[in-house]
Amino acid sequence: MKHFLRKIAIYLSFFCFISCYTYYNSKHNLLWDKPAIQFVRDFSQNDLIIKSEIAEDRRTVYQLIKRNRNKHFKYIVIGSSRVMQIGKFTGFENTLNLGVSAANLIDIQSIYQLTKDFHLSCDTIIFDINPWTVCPSIENRYEQFILTKNIQKAISDITHFNFTFEEFKESFIPSKKTYFKASETAIANPNNFIRFSDGSIKQKTLGPNLKAGRVDFFCKDFYLLKNFQKINESQFKEYLNLVTDASKNQNVIIFIPPFHPKFQVKNKNDIRVQNLTLLNDFIHQSTPKTARIVGNFNPETLHLNDSNFVDGLHINEFTVSQLFHKQSFYGNKKVN
Amino acid sequence: MLFNSFEFLIFLPIVFLLYWFVFNKSLKNQNILILVASYFFYGWWSIPFLYLLIGITIIDYYLAFEIENPVIKTSKFWLALSVILNLGILGIFKYYNFFIDQFQVGFNQLGIHASLPILKIGLPIGISFYIFHGLSYLIDVYRKQQTTVKSLIDYGVFVSFFPLLVAGPIERANHLLPQVQKNRTFNYAQAVAGSRLILWGLFKKVVVADTISKVVDSIYSNYQTHDAYTLILCAVLFSFQIYGDFSGYSDIALGTAKLFGFELLSNFKFPYFSRNIAEFWRRWHVSLSSWFRDYLYIPLGGSKLGKYISIRNTFIIFLVSGFWHGANWTFIVWGLIHALGFLPSLLLNRNRKFTTNVVAQNTILPSILELFQMIQTFVFVTIAWIYFRAKDIETANQYIKKIILSIIEQPNQFLGKPGITDPNGVINALWYVVPVIVFDWIFRKNERELFANIPTQTLRWILYFIIGLFIAFYFGTKSSFIYFQF
Numbered sequence: 001m002k003h004f005l006r007k008i009a010i011y012l013s014f015f016c017f018i019s020c021y022t023y024y025n026s027k028h029n030l031l032w033d034k035p036a037i038q039f040v041r042d043f044s045q046n047d048l049i050i051k052s053e054i055a056e057d058r059r060t061v062y063q064l065i066k067r068n069r070n071k072h073f074k075y076i077v078i079g080s081s082r083v084m085q086i087g088k089f090t091g092f093e094n095t096l097n098l099g100v101s102a103a104n105l106i107d108i109q110s111i112y113q114l115t116k117d118f119h120l121s122c123d124t125i126i127f128d129i130n131p132w133t134v135c136p137s138i139e140n141r142y143e144q145f146i147l148t149k150n151i152q153k154a155i156s157d158i159t160h161f162n163f164t165f166e167e168f169k170e171s172f173i174p175s176k177k178t179y180f181k182a183s184e185t186a187i188a189n190p191n192n193f194i195r196f197s198d199g200s201i202k203q204k205t206l207g208p209n210l211k212a213g214r215v216d217f218f219c220k221d222f223y224l225l226k227n228f229q230k231i232n233e234s235q236f237k238e239y240l241n242l243v244t245d246a247s248k249n250q251n252v253i254i255f256i257p258p259f260h261p262k263f264q265v266k267n268k269n270d271i272r273v274q275n276l277t278l279l280n281d282f283i284h285q286s287t288p289k290t291a292r293i294v295g296n297f298n299p300e301t302l303h304l305n306d307s308n309f310v311d312g313l314h315i316n317e318f319t320v321s322q323l324f325h326k327q328s329f330y331g332n333k334k335v336n
Numbered sequence: 337m338l339f340n341s342f343e344f345l346i347f348l349p350i351v352f353l354l355y356w357f358v359f360n361k362s363l364k365n366q367n368i369l370i371l372v373a374s375y376f377f378y379g380w381w382s383i384p385f386l387y388l389l390i391g392i393t394i395i396d397y398y399l400a401f402e403i404e405n406p407v408i409k410t411s412k413f414w415l416a417l418s419v420i421l422n423l424g425i426l427g428i429f430k431y432y433n434f435f436i437d438q439f440q441v442g443f444n445q446l447g448i449h450a451s452l453p454i455l456k457i458g459l460p461i462g463i464s465f466y467i468f469h470g471l472s473y474l475i476d477v478y479r480k481q482q483t484t485v486k487s488l489i490d491y492g493v494f495v496s497f498f499p500l501l502v503a504g505p506i507e508r509a510n511h512l513l514p515q516v517q518k519n520r521t522f523n524y525a526q527a528v529a530g531s532r533l534i535l536w537g538l539f540k541k542v543v544v545a546d547t548i549s550k551v552v553d554s555i556y557s558n559y560q561t562h563d564a565y566t567l568i569l570c571a572v573l574f575s576f577q578i579y580g581d582f583s584g585y586s587d588i589a590l591g592t593a594k595l596f597g598f599e600l601l602s603n604f605k606f607p608y609f610s611r612n613i614a615e616f617w618r619r620w621h622v623s624l625s626s627w628f629r630d631y632l633y634i635p636l637g638g639s640k641l642g643k644y645i646s647i648r649n650t651f652i653i654f655l656v657s658g659f660w661h662g663a664n665w666t667f668i669v670w671g672l673i674h675a676l677g678f679l680p681s682l683l684l685n686r687n688r689k690f691t692t693n694v695v696a697q698n699t700i701l702p703s704i705l706e707l708f709q710m711i712q713t714f715v716f717v718t719i720a721w722i723y724f725r726a727k728d729i730e731t732a733n734q735y736i737k738k739i740i741l742s743i744i745e746q747p748n749q750f751l752g753k754p755g756i757t758d759p760n761g762v763i764n765a766l767w768y769v770v771p772v773i774v775f776d777w778i779f780r781k782n783e784r785e786l787f788a789n790i791p792t793q794t795l796r797w798i799l800y801f802i803i804g805l806f807i808a809f810y811f812g813t814k815s816s817f818i819y820f821q822f
Binding site: 001003004007008011014015018019164165168 | 356522524527528531800801804805808809
């Protein structure tokens with residue numbers, strides 16, 4: 001029996017070792033989130049041209065917060081991909097951008113809490129607000145944050161780790177880097193997607209056909225606005241509580257990112273587009289006086305047209321800069 | 337619980353260690369542990385159906401004592417009652433909706449519009465297998481080939497032993513019960529052979545069958561859009577998918593049983609190396625075909641009452657065997673095709689021809705004749721599998737028609753095609769078949785002692801690691817076994 005068990009143990013330990021080694025080196029690794037740590041280290045040191053990101057962006061943000069623990073910034077930005085351009089390229093110095101794609105209320109709350117847990121401070125904190133902040137989300141990527149604290153979920157993630165040949169191969173032969181140090185010329189090149197050292201990004205300019213296709217798709221699909229049949233009051237209240245809490249220690253700006261004009265026009269009779277106006281009004285009526293508001297969901301109000309947009313959902317860097325530094329459409333206050 | 341799941345990876349070592357280190361003091365303790373583990377294994381999937389399993393076990397256990405009655409008439413009565421009861425339960429869960437559906441169609445054709453109630457409950461996993469276990473015991477008791485088991489726990493282990501509980505092999509009372517009632521000691525050689533079977537079974541299931549199934553499912557779901565070339569290769573792939581799936585399961589079952597000191601009946605003996613259909617059925621799902629032979633074919637008169645009765649009986653067991661697989665006409669047609677394939681051997685008295693030896697018994701490679709015979713049998717079996725796999729007969733007919741018409745219309749379509757493009761992944765999937773054919777060929781002389789004829793220990797261990805690595809790569813995708821539904 002002992003002989004048999006010894007042989008089985010030797011055999012199985014080989015696979016345990018291989019699995020652990022592969023897991024350790026994989027993007028699934030939660031306990032030692034190597035890809036995210038490495039990615040954060042690399043872009044914190046240099047602005048990078050990104051071909052494709054190697055780490056999930058919530059994990060990246062988690063590591064970014066950890067790396068900057070106890071530091072003070074002029075601006076901290078929390079929100080969705082629609083605030084990710086706020087940073088040094090758009091005229092915000094000494095900023096830490098903690099935007100994550102499709103951020104919903106739980107994401108915003110989690111990131112805000114993490115900044116407190118790791119003692120990050122700032123003069124001004126910028127939050128965005130979107131329809132999906134105040135309606136049932138169609139995406140729940142916030143679980144990535146929960147994983148950092150929820151052992152049971154973490155274990156479940158490990159057991160569902162798909163030990164594929166590709167993962168195995170990559171654990172021994174590091175995959176080709178998908179990002180490179182960006183020179184000033186590279187940053188200026190509209191074809192490059194840039195991740196700056198402050199966490200912010202510069203979007204790649206799409207070709208006219210591709211851009212038109214994406215705008216049309218969004219107009220039809222509604223993407224994260226799918227569930228925006230009504231404003232969830234309790235979620236809105238939670239959001240306001242967060243703003244109130246944040247404004248105790250720093251200035252707060254609420255950014256309302258606009259949607260593409262075509263989306264508004266094409267769907268003007270859709271309840272979800274009508275709700276955007278309602279939400280705009282709600283924000284203005286309910287935001288604490290201490291917080292400032294920039295932007296508007298309606299691009300017409302901001303005098304924006306197709307050239308101000310990267311796609312249906314995102315304005316370009318120039319427009320971000322314009323909105324924050326040159327004009328203020330509510331309250332006539334400039335940020336800088 | 338599936339054999340190819342993380343749960344089973346944890347469950348098996350725990351039960352194994354408890355069995356040999358904690359409960360090893362007495363046979364009774366070991367049997368209690370096996371029974372509890374088996375119920376846990378089954379209950380992991382469904383608690384209500386676990387109650388059904390326990391209920392049937394208890395009823396059959398007590399019915400056996402009545403069947404043992406020396407008065408033949410009484411004994412016969414109790415046997416008839418128990419057969420009706422067991423087949424009735426099987427019929428309700430497995431065939432009720434099918435028959436209701438057929439009646440409905442029949443009534444509609446007569447212009448009678450009746451709305452008959454449909455049963456809205458799932459099929460208990462493995463019900464066909466454990467009902468047949470129980471029936472074999474009851475019939476053997478009636479035939480005085482088996483004495484009644486005094487211990488309900490021993491009988492429970494016989495019916496519910498977890499390696500064979502959900503997909504066989506279908507055990508016989510006179511084969512398994514003596515093992516349940518006998519002291520078992522750890523046997524190193526047996527455990528090693530068991531581990532090898534588990535390893536090879538997992539490879540066939542996780543690496544081969546599951547990979548192939550993705551290609552086959554995608555092609556079958558829109559077969560109308562594919563050319564003959566793809567459809568033919570898909571049919572071949574399905575032959576290996578079902579083989580990898582079911583024989584893989586059986587190997588894991590046999591291997592797991594060996595770890596606990598049990599020897600189960602062989603279920604697969606390299607069926608695709610068969611030289612005719614009769615030999616195929618002595619090598620494919622052996623425990624089912626031998627069950628039908630002993631409990632249906634022989635009681636009907638077998639082959640001893642003349643050619644006509646023999647042919648009639650052959651058709652009966654193939655049709656029943658097809659129907660056993662599921663409540664669908666496709667399975668019945670599949671059985672019918674095999675009966676027709678069996679017929680020439682029967683008429684020419686060649687059905688007992690290849691009973692004692694395997695192909696290329698004393699040579700490394702088969703002769704040209706043997707190769708031709710094997711290919712011929714494989715082609716026949718593959719055509720029959722089209723009916724087995726298709727969702728209905730119309731689909732199967734159209735599938736075959738599409739192949740034939742496509743060949744007639746474009747006879748040159750096969751020229752130069754392989755290797756150029758493989759949009760459906762069929763060529764890629766065929767690569768997974770190669771190791772199965774190669775290793776099965778090497779192992780073909782003894783299905784219970786896999787890897788034993790690999791010449792050196794070093795080579796064996798290298799193979800274990802390579803196979804294990806492949807299993808690990810493919811293990812993450814959990815998929816059920818085809819035969820669970822039967």
